[in-house]
Amino acid sequence: MANTAGPSPSSAPSTPSTHTPGDVISMPALPHNDNTSKPLMMFWPDGPTTLSSPSNQLWDDKDIVQADMERFVEDGSLDDNVESFLSNDDTNLRDTVGRCMDVSKGFTFTEVNSIRASANKVVCCHFSSDGKFLATGGHDKKAVLCYTDAIKLKTTLEEHSSMITDVRFSPSMPRLATSSFDKTVRVWDADNPGFSLRTFMGHSASVMSLDFHPNKDDLLCSCDGDWEIRY
The missing domain is CATH 2.130.10.10 (YVTN repeat-like/Quinoprotein amine dehydrogenase)
Known part of the structure; x- marks a missing residue:
C-alpha cells in the first residue's frame, strides 16, 4: 500500500504525500506527528521533471544530478527539510495559480508559465x-x-x-x-x-x-x- 492517510476531515486539506514517477516536488508546511512542519521534496528518476507545491508550482529539472542528491543525503543537509525520496522503481497545486519553473542551475528556478486552474x-x-x-x-x-x-x-x-x-x-x-x-x-x-x-x-x-x-x-x-x- 503506497498511500498514507491524510488529515482529518476537520483539518485544512494538504497535498497527498505519495506520487508516481515524475520530477521534483516541493511542498512547505507538511504536518508531522511532533507538530513540526517540513517541506516535502520528491525526485523523479529520469527525463524532464515536473511537480507541484502548495502554490501550484510546476518544476522542470535539468541540472540536478544524482551525485548532488547523494552528497546532500550523506552530509545530512536534507535531514530537516526532506520528507522522502522516490527510487527509480517507485512511482505529485495547492492554490489557485500554478507556476511552471525551469531549472537554470543547481536548485535555482525560473518561472516559465502559470496556470489558473480554478x-x-x-x-x-x-x-x-x-x-x-x-x-x-x-x-x-x-x-x-x-x-x-x-x-x-x-x-x-x-x-x-x-x-x-x-x-x-x-x-x-x-x-x-x-x-x-x-x-x-x-x-x-x-x-x-x-x-x-x-x-x-x-x-x-x-x-x-x-x-x-x-x-x-x-x-x-x-x-x-x-x-x-x-x-
Whole structure:
C-alpha cells in the first residue's frame, strides 16, 4: 500500500504525500506527528521533471544530478527539510495559480508559465505517465484536466458533491481517479472524460488520498479520515 492517510476531515486539506514517477516536488508546511512542519521534496528518476507545491508550482529539472542528491543525503543537509525520496522503481497545486519553473542551475528556478486552474483553492495535482495531461482538484468540487504542451484546458469533471482531495493517473492506462470529501472515489477515461466510468462508495468518511498500483491496472487504493484503507 503506497498511500498514507491524510488529515482529518476537520483539518485544512494538504497535498497527498505519495506520487508516481515524475520530477521534483516541493511542498512547505507538511504536518508531522511532533507538530513540526517540513517541506516535502520528491525526485523523479529520469527525463524532464515536473511537480507541484502548495502554490501550484510546476518544476522542470535539468541540472540536478544524482551525485548532488547523494552528497546532500550523506552530509545530512536534507535531514530537516526532506520528507522522502522516490527510487527509480517507485512511482505529485495547492492554490489557485500554478507556476511552471525551469531549472537554470543547481536548485535555482525560473518561472516559465502559470496556470489558473480554478477560482477556488487547488489542493492536489498529478501528471499522466506519458506527460500529456495535468489533472488538478480542489475546493470547487471539480477536477480540471489540462494539456501540458500548451498548458490549456481539456475538460472539467464535475460529478463530486464535495471538495476533491486527490487526483491520480494510472501509470499504464488512460485512466484518472479522483477522491473527495463526499466519501467517494471516481474513475474516468482520461481520453474521453465526459462522465465517470465507475464510482466507489465503500468509505464511511471523507476520502483523503488514493493511488494506482504501479503494475496492476485494476488495483486502486484509497484511504479516508476514519483510519480505513480500501483497495
